[in-house]
Amino acid sequence: MRIEGRVALVTGASGGLGHTIARHVAHEGARLVLTARRTDVLERLAAELDATTMPCDLADPASAAGLVEQAGEIDLLIANAGVDAAEDLVDLGTDDIARTVAVNLTAPAVLAAGFARGMARRGNGHIVLIASMAGKIATVGNGTLYTATKWGLRGLGLGLREELRGTGVGVSTIFPGPISDSGMFADTGVPLPNSIKANTSLDVAHAVLEAVEHDRGEVDVASPLLRFAGAIGAVTPSLVGRVSRQQGAGEVRKQMVAARRTRDPHDKRSE
Numbered sequence: 001m002r003i004e005g006r007v008a009l010v011t012g013a014s015g016g017l018g019h020t021i022a023r024h025v026a027h028e029g030a031r032l033v034l035t036a037r038r039t040d041v042l043e044r045l046a047a048e049l050d051a052t053t054m055p056c057d058l059a060d061p062a063s064a065a066g067l068v069e070q071a072g073e074i075d076l077l078i079a080n081a082g083v084d085a086a087e088d089l090v091d092l093g094t095d096d097i098a099r100t101v102a103v104n105l106t107a108p109a110v111l112a113a114g115f116a117r118g119m120a121r122r123g124n125g126h127i128v129l130i131a132s133m134a135g136k137i138a139t140v141g142n143g144t145l146y147t148a149t150k151w152g153l154r155g156l157g158l159g160l161r162e163e164l165r166g167t168g169v170g171v172s173t174i175f176p177g178p179i180s181d182s183g184m185f186a187d188t189g190v191p192l193p194n195s196i197k198a199n200t201s202l203d204v205a206h207a208v209l210e211a212v213e214h215d216r217g218e219v220d221v222a223s224p225l226l227r228f229a230g231a232i233g234a235v236t237p238s239l240v241g242r243v244s245r246q247q248g249a250g251e252v253r254k255q256m257v258a259a260r261r262t263r264d265p266h267d268k269r270s271e
Helices: 016-027 039-049 061-071 094-122 144-163 184-188 201-214 224-232 237-246 249-263
Strands: 007-011 031-035 076-079 125-130 169-176 218-221
Touching: 007 016, 007 094, 016 031, 016 039, 016 076, 016 201, 031 039, 061 094, 076 094, 094 125, 094 144, 094 169, 125 144, 125 201, 144 169, 144 218, 169 201, 201 218, 218 224, 224 237
Parallel strands: 007 031, 007 076, 076 125, 125 169, 169 218
Antiparallel strands: none
16 A cells, blocks of 8 residues: 555654654655654654644553544554563563553554444555564563563454455554664663664664555564564474573563663553
8 A cells, every 4th residue: 555645543653663653654645643642752743744643541442442533534553552561470460461451452453443444444544563573472581461462463463454355454563573772672771682683663664664565464573583483483482482591581571670670660661
């Protein structure tokens, strides 16, 4: 689908990755609708890109449904918003679990369902889900709950792509590995294992554009080792888990959690 002249909604637009994706979609000629919780950051980006803002807390499914009603006809949905849950599952409270599932999985499903109806009726449109390589491999490098939501997001993308086949609506899922200039790795400054190379938010933005323009079902944005692990992860999950432990992925995750708690003891996760 050509992006020029389309109306695109980007969730999580107040974060670094959301910023980069929004700028590149705007550069391709789309008219933007930006949503996030942090209205001050959102307004500055909207002024730069001549975009419309619709603040929303996607942890509330009712707010996500309201966003569908408020936004109206959207040609391109980029479901980028997400929260990490790097802690061990036993260290997460009930509210942490509920919020992570709501933002990472429920909200994309609510938005995709709401906007897909209009897209299918008009016979064109595209839905992009920003997942993670954690949605293809289960390792000690990612929190258990985060991994579960990203696996769910992959299933949502694959299933919806089949459901909408023949309607003119495309569905793509993007799987970034560690990102050097936004997100938890950038925020904490914890180094990756030597065998793992980080990508940039620009790489993810380019993957989004290619996915939409060429109707790619899935696009990995990760180092060769992570892409290989993603390819064999479903076949030999125990091997992938063992190699990740040997590479020190678990220690990296512990260092990131510790660094974030040192920075802000009251903030366990970020959006």
